[in-house]
Amino acid sequence: MDFTFDSEQNDLREAVRGLLDRAYGDSEQRRRVTAIDPGFDEKTWSRLAEMGLLGLPFAEEHGGMGAGPFEVAIVAEEIGRVLAPEPYVEAVVLAGGLVAAAGTDAQRAEVLAGIAEGTTLAAAAHAEPGTRWSPSAAAVTATQDGGAWTLTGVKEPVLNGARADVLVVSARLTGDGGPGGTALFLVRGDAAGLSRTGYRTHDGGRAATVRFDGAPAELLGEDAADRTAEIERVLATARIAYAHEAIGSMDTALRTTAEYLKTRKQFGVTLNRFQALTFRAADMYVSLELARSTALWASMVADAGGDVVSAADRARLQTSRAGRHIGKEAIQLHGGIGVTAEYTVGHHTSRLTAIDHVLGDGDWALSRLAADVIGHETVDPLGAPYTG
């Protein structure tokens, strides 16, 4: 059991921080970038690619760096720290993760290398309107005719769906005698029968309505098999990465708030003279550190090959609660300036709220954990099923 990053990991953090500070150290820069499509800075994206960060978790033979969950955690946390709008978790961990989990060697070599080089922006098209967080697809269906697959139905919200070069789409397998379940497909951005309508999300990101009308699609993997279990695992990995992104954001929100309490004067004194406020800041710190421990642990479970789905639910629950607590208090302790767009702290709250709802919120994670709560006597973080 060891909670310390090694020196290479610390170097990685320094390097990522340096790059992102240059890009977004001035928060006005983020506002400028997110104001126009695609909602992130293509140059910064290329720089992330040049540093090898966009291929971090992929195998070397597929053009990646073969790094583990801790390196991804570091990048995600640094992204969260400055609210970099580049869709790292979305494109690399989620969309890339699905290709890595289900694709053939040739598909991986092609798509993952493109993601790693920054030449292919991949987006996961999984959520369907009117449903909640599920590892399977229902409304979008896949049909095979001869050797060719086509997709029909609507996915929304698809993060970065309008800008994406390739969509990784989950779809329900139809047809008598087939395996049923959910399979994964690649759909190129220029595919016939594909229409996309992009829009801005409240946290400065981009999402899209994506309609498939008999759109030609390439099956991921050799056979049409149910991929629900693989999807579940990739979602779990992304939840853990998001937990780290949220930690970075919460950390900045808290530090910004503490700084503000020390400088803002009312009634002739700085606000940190009011215990009603400093105690609330202390409680924010407690929430942050508990969530940080849980997120780091979930990454360790992923690294150890343990039950990543359960660990991710635990991290999701803890960071959801912490994110809401810290996000709301950060604004309240700032007063009016906290709700303005010129000031950073509200943007952190907006981003934390978005992260909370992409892949399952705290209550959602809680009900999954509650369903199994009687199945074990105690939770041993250093034992089964987490140690693998």
Add this chain to the structure above:
Amino acid sequence: MRLQLSPELEAFREEMRTFFTTQVSREIRDTIAARRDLSKEQYVEAMRTLNAAGLAVPHWPVEWGGRGWTPLQMHIWREEMQLACVPEPLPFNASMIGPVIAAFGDQEQKERFLPRTANIDIWWCQGFSEPDAGSDLASLRTTAVRDGDDWVVNGQKTWTTLGQHADWIFCLVRTDPTAEKKQRGISLLVFPMDSAGVTLRPIQLIDGGHEVNEVFFEDVRVPAENLIGEENRGWDYAKFLLGNERVGIARIGSSKRLLAQAKAYAQEVTVGGRPLAEEPRMADRIAELENELLALELTALRVVAHSADGKPHPASSVLKLRGSELQQDITELVVDIAGPLSLSSFADGGSEVPDWARVATPEYLNYRKVSIYGGSNEVQRTIIAGTILGL
């Protein structure tokens, strides 16, 4: 970053688990599992069993019975002990006065007190708080005036836990009332509870139990050699002592055990023929507490791992604060699981109400104390805001 314990630590954990679950009397562990109070004799027996195996004071200097363990080993030792329902070594001896004497006492005091403290041949009690000196401990007023070879002590202490069992008391007393800073005129004196002029009066708590006392001193004569360390340096020793007290006060192992018990209770109680544990609200509540406890345990592990270089990790103040809140939340959960059965607190003999439900409310009420003592949770928030956030 690595999840697994090293093979050596895994073996260490197994060794602790085996010892605690096989070498400490079943009756004692059953009493703890039933959440009933131990008798003085049981307490002494348990600590002596640990001491004989070198497991009572592992954090002391090696020459006085310490084991030179890493913080992570200490954590495992404590957690396994709590999970196995083994009573922890008396904190007044093991975590409070023992380490202070080992660090600040003279050689004669060490030889005189430390072996008997580790073996609980002396049962110590803590005489710090006074009616007008609680969180603001340095405002204490009990005085000690030098008279020949003795100090003469007058005043009153309160909240003295298990003073009724105690052989000796360690007491903060004011030896220099003229000191410019109130912290500077305080000394640490130790003396027997049966010294002439010491009177003990029980305080009953809201659970009906007797665990704290008031202690009055009227011209108590204490030999000069019973002053620990230097005269008027008592505040430094108190701060050292209170710092040690906070370690391990999160009681994560005990909370885990109680939560596991709560799950069993919630399966015993039925609602419309189905176990209460299956009600979504109840299952959610248990699962949320379990996750909070996990987060706290992981934070404790993170903190101990980082404090290896001697400096406590800043997040350690989170442990007391959250640890006490979770102990309280879980005792509250048990009362709610007991529901109407929780009213039968003082039933005995012929009652149909299971024992766990009878102890539920007294324990819940008693546990309101854990956010008050050991530096109240408001004091912890002050520390976090001040020393960590710089507010």
